[in-house]
Amino acid sequence: MGVNLTLVGQLITFTLFVLFTMKFVWPPLTAAMNERTKRIADGLAAAEKGQEAQADAEKQVEAAMLAARTEAADLVAQAQKRSNDMVVEAKDTAVAEGERMLEAARAQIEQESNAARDKLRGEVAALALAGAEKILAREIDAASHEQMLNELAGQL
């Protein structure tokens, strides 16, 4: 078998076949392949984006946590300060109240001692009067000597 027209016919057929394949078989195959590549690329990109989003969210959460923690610490400090203030205030009030009560007690004592002194004075006056009465052994007009006696009592 040598090179003859049959081979030429076959080569023509083969050429046409290759053209047919190029035109009708190859494009859908390459299209499908390209689509697959694109899908993979898109998927990988989406995954990366998702990861980035997650990292962002984590960062945000961290920031929020930090803010919350700071706020909580502030609140605690404030509360502590307030409670300290209240203790101090209560102490001050208590001291003032004590002093006030002490003052009142002092005033009462003063008053009572004054009253006792007055009463004592009266009694001394009466005693002196009785003494004088006994000494003089005669009736003294209490009314006429009252002023003198009172003067005497006032000097005590």
Added chain:
Amino acid sequence: MMALNLDTLFFSTLLGLVFITVFGLAARRATSGVPGKLQNFVEVIVEFIDTSVKESFHGPREFVAPLALTIFVWTFLWNLMDLVPVDLLPIMGTWFGLEYLRVVPAADMSATFALSLSVFFLILVYSVKGKGWGGFAKEMLFHPFGSFPLLVPANVLLNIVELLAKPLSLSLRLFGNLYAGELIFILIALLPWWAQWVPGLGWAIYHILVITLQAFIFMTLTVVYLSLAYEEH
């Protein structure tokens, strides 16, 4: 009868090397990122095979899936030689003193039987692997008619026929399709040269379908047979 079909051995080995080289190259250069063109192509095929194996074989796939891939791609490449102009390579062969050259390994019964006998051997291996020696023997003796002693010979006969029919049908189907295809191409080549392109083109286009389908059928049936052998009935 003991002759070696060197042409078949040569082309099948060459095509096997093509397969291993292309797929090996893609595997070695594979990235987990966006695949390149070659990787994408190989991935499409591997994924396709893996899904079809997954559908019909429910055991461990680490051997069956690569086997299916090899059978599919290798057989496809064997068949693909059918689309090369029938006289082109034989004429080139005559320049090197080759009187006779068969370029389509799938149109050689020795090649298709070699492949299907390997599958037959694997069917036996998987039968024992899946059911154990006892289970396999029991199925050979008591299936499908039951364990009544008189029926055992009938069971064995039927099972042997069934077992042998698998590699026989596998190889004859592939050989028949591709041999017939090649024969038609040769017949077309007998037409006057200016009239060849009409039937030639039609037959070639039709053969895009046939060669893919035959490779796929050989692979799928292999997987199905292995699955039948492996699974308990």
